[in-house]
Amino acid sequence: MIAAKRLHPLFAAEITDLAVSAPIPDAVFSDIEAAFRRHSVLVFRDQPITDDQQIAFSERFGALETTKVGTAGAGGKLIVLSNMDEGGAVVPASDRQVLNNRANRLWHADSSFKAVPAKASMLSARLIPSKGGDTEYISMRAVYAALPGRLKQAVENKVVIHDYAYSRSKIDPALVTDAERAAVPPVRQAMVIDHGADLGRSLYLGAHAARIEGMAEDEGRALIDELMAFATQERFVYAHKWQPHDLILWDNRAVIHRATPFESATEKRLMVRTTIAGDAPTLVAAA
Numbered sequence: 001m002i003a004a005k006r007l008h009p010l011f012a013a014e015i016t017d018l019a020v021s022a023p024i025p026d027a028v029f030s031d032i033e034a035a036f037r038r039h040s041v042l043v044f045r046d047q048p049i050t051d052d053q054q055i056a057f058s059e060r061f062g063a064l065e066t067t068k069v070g071t072a073g074a075g076g077k078l079i080v081l082s083n084m085d086e087g088g089a090v091v092p093a094s095d096r097q098v099l100n101n102r103a104n105r106l107w108h109a110d111s112s113f114k115a116v117p118a119k120a121s122m123l124s125a126r127l128i129p130s131k132g133g134d135t136e137y138i139s140m141r142a143v144y145a146a147l148p149g150r151l152k153q154a155v156e157n158k159v160v161i162h163d164y165a166y167s168r169s170k171i172d173p174a175l176v177t178d179a180e181r182a183a184v185p186p187v188r189q190a191m192v193i194d195h196g197a198d199l200g201r202s203l204y205l206g207a208h209a210a211r212i213e214g215m216a217e218d219e220g221r222a223l224i225d226e227l228m229a230f231a232t233q234e235r236f237v238y239a240h241k242w243q244p245h246d247l248i249l250w251d252n253r254a255v256i257h258r259a260t261p262f263e264s265a266t267e268k269r270l271m272v273r274t275t276i277a278g279d280a281p282t283l284v285a286a287a
Helices: 026-039 051-059 096-103 140-146 149-155 164-169 178-183 217-231
Strands: 003-006 015-016 039-044 079-082 118-126 135-139 159-162 187-190 191-196 201-203 209-210 235-241 247-251 255-259 270-276
Touching: 003 026, 026 039, 026 247, 051 118, 051 191, 051 270, 079 149, 096 164, 135 140, 140 201, 149 217, 164 178, 201 217, 247 255
Parallel strands: 015 039
Antiparallel strands: 003 015, 039 247, 079 270, 118 247, 118 270, 135 235, 135 255, 159 187, 159 209, 191 201
16 A cells, blocks of 8 residues: 555645655556545655656556657657756746746646647656745646536536647747647637546636637636636645655646746756646546
8 A cells, every 4th residue: 555645635645655666566556546536646755767767657647648849859758848958058038948938837737738638747856946946736626616606607518729829829929830830729628527426527727728619708718717716726726845856746637737936047947747648538528
């Protein structure tokens, strides 16, 4: 049996006494999967892993997404989130990777702009700044459960258009290339996902949510903004302060997340992400 220490009253847990780089018996891995389903966010401390070890552990949870066009290492299994060049020097604030890192400070679910969005993400802290650069998570199951009746009625059977270009334009209108627009056109997602009788429903929103199908744009935008304002209350947020070699796994269909700022002009940050692919569109799991 694994030990899971709860990190927040509503969700998130730390898994102790486990080295993910070592062989993990099937029975132990089943416990990890059960804890992941229950807590949505799992923290594994002190995991000084290599890229290959991260890939191997991630693939226990399912096939991995490959990196999209326009991202460093396109077509590979790793996303490198860094503010450094190949020589290790800090890049200027106008650099594309810095702008993309700024976009990650918006609340979002990874790959919600894909027709079959990600199941989960795994992030490894390779190099962290002395302060800031943390990651915050929101339990969207807890948010849905706490919605007033009026808002629960408002979200029922809604379809949201998620658009990568829409979210990136909030940072810089020129940040998305024509190739990226062609590779990730707007997609339809359920606003509410049903996780089963034991877990209930969750909202599925975030920065990529551009508009609501069948609603006037201003009306739909107002509803999205109201829901996000409700969701981002402090009571729903787990704020993770990174330690060297932390490894975090989170459920992209049950939580949203964002990075917090740090002194990116002077301090270095290097994080490596793998993304476990989803197995069906969200509309299949719509409530």
